[in-house]
Amino acid sequence: MSSKPIQGRMTAESEGGVTVFLIGMRINSFRAVRSWxxxxxxxxxxxxxxxxxxxxxxxxxxxxxxxxxxxxxxQYWGSKDKLLAYASAPDQEHRPAWAAFNRRMREGRGKVGFWHETYVVPAGSYESVYVNMPAFGLGAATDVVPVGRRGERAADRLKPAA
Structure with missing residues (x-):
């Protein structure tokens, strides 16, 4: 990602839908380093x-x-199917990390918290504006275009593609 701001009002543009996956952890006890x-x-x-x-x-x-x-x-994914495939793939980094994390969660007794949320966003059902910003968020994951190409108002940009 470039750190150079793009002057003006830009918006994200994607050919199709996108799956947004949020994942995080909360450190409930900083001293329990082995847990987090x-x-x-x-x-x-x-x-x-x-x-x-x-x-x-x-x-x-x-x-x-x-x-x-x-x-x-x-995280921005091209499809929910790709996200789910990665989550369950036995030969990828996620499965062993998830198994180890679950062990530490049980042993740690609440010293670390975990959460995730998944949103499947159909094509045209997203809206974004970046003003004098480098490509960021969905715009960095897909592409950015001048706002006018997708509509000047948020309501215009939220209309599904024809």
């Missing part, structure tokens, strides 16, 4: 693996901090 550190380290390995595999389905991602205790990743 391996999980924190596993996510970059999975993202690297997905980014290197052209057909993985991952379009892009953004790592974010939600205060001192919360770390999460926003």
């Amino acid at each position: 550190w391996p999980t924190l380290r596993a996510m970059p390995r999975m993202l690297r693996e997905l980014s290197q595999e052209k057909d993985s389905g991952l379009l892009g991602h953004q790592l974010l901090l939600g205060g001192p205790r919360l770390v999460y990743v926003v």
